[in-house]
């Protein structure tokens with residue numbers, strides 16, 4: 001493979017565009033053991049995700065994890081799989097499409113073309129590399145990297161950056177980058193979350209207690225300076241304030257523990273058990289850290305979490321759907337993008353006079369026989 005990827009044909013005088021690169025975690029290509037194994041191999045080989053020394057982890061991963069987990073996880077994926085495939089991919093694709101449409105509509109008011117939007121998955125397909133290629137092919141000289149993780153974590157956000165940098169290293173004509181780090185307190189995001197909860201309350205009734213369940217992380221990441229835990233607490237606090245909740249009316253908890261080390265606490269399963277044992281009969285569970293429903297919300301919360309709550313004496317667990325394609329959320333996302341693009345100067349972009357363009361075309365034709 002050549003060191004650098006082939007550049008798209010260079011067109012003189014074309015307008016340099018801005019591209020929005022949405023990155024989410026990714027999902028297997030199918031709900032089968034082999035597809036899940038391929039996905040988990042890529043995911044769990046990421047040193048940002050599992051920090052055990054490489055050689056030791058390679059042995060554990062290949063001898064134990066990848067021999068047992070794929071079948072178990074595939075069975076869970078099968079429970080949430082739809083005719084369109086994985087919900088995470090379906091919703092993420094829809095979000096990218098809706099965002100592109102809305103940004104295009106807003107730009108059209110000023111007679112300008114909207115930015116290009118592409119979706120890249122950190123693991124699996126479509127890859128971050130292919131999404132960046134797509135933006136470059138669309139003439140994007142500037143790329144806004146927007147991880148679909150409101151709360152920063154090294155294992156998600158920084159890992160998404162790693163994938164972007166790896167592809168940058170393959171380009172000769174690199175685009176300019178703007179990396180979004182976190183948006184856990186962006187007012188439009190908080191307002192969209194609050195509206196989602198209120199909508200569920202009015203449609204399905206209001207539970208006695210609200211559990212805000214975030215994906216967990218190993219506990220040592222907090223001790224070692226990862227701000228994820230604090231970002232989750234702030235999102236929860238702002239959301240609770242928007243919903244005018246007293247502290248006794250909601251619980252912040254962490255789900256999806258992986259491996260044997262201690263993770264951020266309280267664990268969602270423990271919180272649900274304690275609530276039920278304490279006499280709470282109806283609980284709402286909302287996952288503000290996931291902007292799209294996925295295995296972790298549809299299976300782990302709506303199915304497993306429900307069983308845990310009922311087994312401990314609860315009567316009803318209502319899983320409140322993630323933001324998915326909610327119009328208020330897509331509008332908030334478009335506002336956030338606009339904010340990020342403000343004051344990003346468009347200097348340094350090529351625009352030759354016709355004479356210069358003709359000279360360059362001539363030179364390239366002589367030297368490389370290139371078509372212009």
Ligand SMILES: C=CC1=C(C)c2cc3[nH]c(cc4nc(cc5[nH]c(cc1n2)c(C)c5CCC(=O)O)C(CCC(=O)O)=C4C)c(C)c3C=C
Pocket residue numbers: 025026027028048049050069073086088149153155156215216217218256258289290293294295296
């Ligand atoms: C929202 C943020 C996420 C963080 C932080 C995160 C950290 C993290 N995850 C694992 C291990 C697994 N996670 C899995 C699925 C999964 N994780 C997230 C998001 C975050 N992960 C999502 C959106 C999903 C769902 C993907 C889908 O296809 O629907 C899985 C795979 C499923 C399984 O086998 O259980 C694993 C494994 C670790 C170790 C980690 C931080 C160190």
Ligand SMILES: [Fe+2]
Pocket residue numbers: 215256
């Ligand atoms: Fe995860």
Ligand SMILES: [Fe+2]
Pocket residue numbers: 256257295296300
């Ligand atoms: Fe999980």
